[in-house]
Amino acid sequence: MLSAEILNRLRAWNSRIGRRLFAVSMIGMSAGACAQPATDAGEDRAAERARMVARQLASRDIHDRRVLDAMRSVPRHLFVDPGQAAHAYDDRPLPIGHGQTISQPYIVALMTQLARPAPGDRVLEIGTGSGYQAAILARLAAQVYTIEIVEPLARDAKERLQRLGYDNVAVRAGDGYAGWPEHAPFDVVMLTAAPEEVPVPLLEQLKPGGRLVAPVGSGFMGQELRLIEKRADGSLRTTRSVPVRFVPFTGKAAEER
Numbered sequence: 001m002l003s004a005e006i007l008n009r010l011r012a013w014n015s016r017i018g019r020r021l022f023a024v025s026m027i028g029m030s031a032g033a034c035a036q037p038a039t040d041a042g043e044d045r046a047a048e049r050a051r052m053v054a055r056q057l058a059s060r061d062i063h064d065r066r067v068l069d070a071m072r073s074v075p076r077h078l079f080v081d082p083g084q085a086a087h088a089y090d091d092r093p094l095p096i097g098h099g100q101t102i103s104q105p106y107i108v109a110l111m112t113q114l115a116r117p118a119p120g121d122r123v124l125e126i127g128t129g130s131g132y133q134a135a136i137l138a139r140l141a142a143q144v145y146t147i148e149i150v151e152p153l154a155r156d157a158k159e160r161l162q163r164l165g166y167d168n169v170a171v172r173a174g175d176g177y178a179g180w181p182e183h184a185p186f187d188v189v190m191l192t193a194a195p196e197e198v199p200v201p202l203l204e205q206l207k208p209g210g211r212l213v214a215p216v217g218s219g220f221m222g223q224e225l226r227l228i229e230k231r232a233d234g235s236l237r238t239t240r241s242v243p244v245r246f247v248p249f250t251g252k253a254a255e256e257r
Contacts, residue, residue: 045077045089052076052089052105062109064116070139071109076102078164079132096130098150100247103192107225107244108133114227114241115188115213117141122183124205126176126249127192131157134169137190144169145183147176149251175251179205186210194223195249208232215246 053072062068077088080102084094093101103111111133117123121141125134128148134157137144146169148154154173161169172180177199179189185207191198191214198214206212210230217223225241 044075046072048089049073049076052091056091056106057109060106062106062113064113066140067109067113067136070112070136071105073139074132074135075164076105076132079130079135079160096153098153100129100150100153102130102132103246108136110241111190111192111213111225112136112140114225115190115211117188121187122185123188123190124180124183124186124202125190125192126179126202128154128157128171129192131161131166131169131171133190133192134171135161135164135166137188138166138169141188142168145172145180145186146170147172147174147180149173149175177201177249177251181205188212189214191215191249192246193249194244194246198226198228199249203228203230203236206230208234215244218248 049072053068057071058068077085080088080094081096087094089105091104091106093104096102117137117140119140119142123137123141123144125137125144125146128134128146130153131146134144134146146157148157148171151173154171158171161171176191179199179201181201184205186205187207187210189202189206189210189212191202191212194215194217196216196218198212198216202212208230209232212228212230214226214228215223216226223244223246225244227239227241229237229239231237
């Protein structure tokens with residue numbers, strides 16, 4: 001038989017081992033509890049956006065800090081079809097259905113940088129698509145009005161932008177050829193589909209000192225990105241940027257062709 005002293009020592013040793021095992025167990029539970037928020041944070045994919053900005057934008061000619069910050073903050077993967085979400089931060093356009101695409105991140109950033117939206121500006125966008133460009137503009141301007149001719153895309157974009165909290169974006173389904181005259185004039189007008197020539201109503205709704213950015217040209221191979229600035233006297237100055245490939249402008253602009 002064991003003496004009372006030995007039994008007491010064994011009980012004390014077992015007690016210490018039990019406390020250590022309990023502590024280890026609690027550490028494991030804490031580690032498990034921290035894993036879930038990390039997973040949730042990963043769904044935001046902020047690290048991928050940071051890499052996109054560093055490799056695709058800042059390493060090229062995108063230097064506007066406000067534009068880079070907006071591109072870093074807007075969750076692009078929520079503006080593409082779920083089946084394309086894995087490629088949301090690749091340097092390429094992606095299909096969004098109905099024969100339309102979301103532009104590659106570089107082109108979105110370049111057009112935004114050329115447009116120079118300021119905090120108090122009112123912006124008109126023609127070609128909402130999935131709403132991604134509108135979301136970028138909404139981070140930089142006071143109000144964005146965006147028109148999409150494909151009604152299902154307009155409906156989905158409106159719901160998406162509202163759900164994500166972009167309360168300063170108004171979405172309308174319709175032909176963007178005539179613009180949105182009841183909210184004109186605009187500091188910035190942006191076209192995300194290519195007309196052969198910029199529709200006159202859009203130029204008329206651009207205020208003096210305003211900037212219009214659009215892909216212009218016929219077909220996929222003959223387009224170029226243009227910045228059109230309206231001087232104080234109403235005259236226009238056009239700066240040609242880079243060759244681009246956008247879906248063609250439809251509706252009345254297509255009928256005129």
